[in-house]
Amino acid sequence: MSYFIGIETGTDICSVAVFEDEQMVALQEEKGRIHSEKTAVFMKQCLQEARVTPNEIAAVGVSIGPGSYTGLRVGLSIAKGFCYGLDVPLIGINSLAILAAGSIRKIGNSSNAIHCPLIDARRMEVYAGIYSNKQQEIKAAKPVLLETEFVQEYLHQSDLVYLSGDGVEKALTIPEISNHCKDSGVRSSARHMGPLIFSSWKAQDYSSTAYITPKYLKNPNITQSKKTLI
Secondary structure, three states, rough: OOOEEEOOOOOOOOEEEEEOOOOEEEEEEEEEEHHHHHHHHHHHHHHHHHOHOOOHHEEEEOOOOOHHHHHHHHHHHHHHHHHHHHHOEEEEEEEEHHHHHHHHHHOOOOEEEEEEEEEEEOOEEEEEEEEEEOOOOOEEEEEEEEEHHHHHHOOOOOEEEEOOOHHHHOOOOOHHHOOOEEEEOOOOOOOHHHHHHHHHHHOOOOOOOOOOOOOOOOOOOOOOOOOOOO
16 A cells, blocks of 8 residues: 545645545645645644654645646645655646546546536636546636636536536526536545546656646736835
8 A cells, every 4th residue: 555645725725635545544624825824734734644654655646726826836835845855756636637536436427427627717717627427638627708618618518517616606606507517516625636646656647846837727817016115
């Protein structure tokens, strides 16, 4: 057996888990913009809960986006530091793929179902992708407008569409979407990362610890401060 750490900080949920192969053995998570304060703390607490030492960790999986600019940077920086310090592989995982994995596991293998993870991208825009019930990527992650692009491009992929992620509530306010899609109830969490980390580790499909960067898909939304210095 091997042990792995999963870090998911792409939304307003800060989440860390430890896995024994694919099975989760510890989880710490909390909602709020606390990623810089809590991610490393949660890693330590998860290791203690699982009774695993850092030297027993075989690899670290981390969400790399799309999602929160600050959260992704924090999670990836901490993951890189751990991997550099203990010389273990880093596995970067698409944040939408993590949501899809959780949705697929919860819903089961419905042959005609597809899974559409949504991460809030401000206003009526979301980051969206489509996955088959075998975790195959049908439509790559990109930012889409719910009222137009999503309705036109995503709703007709299947008669049974399961939505997941923090963009679901916003999506379901649109009648065309709510009439066609179901909420899987799955939200961003490191708990869904175990099988993805384990399969990448077995295949030695590692990321470059030195060169991996978050996949933002959009430029940051930076506003000018209204405060003036006197």
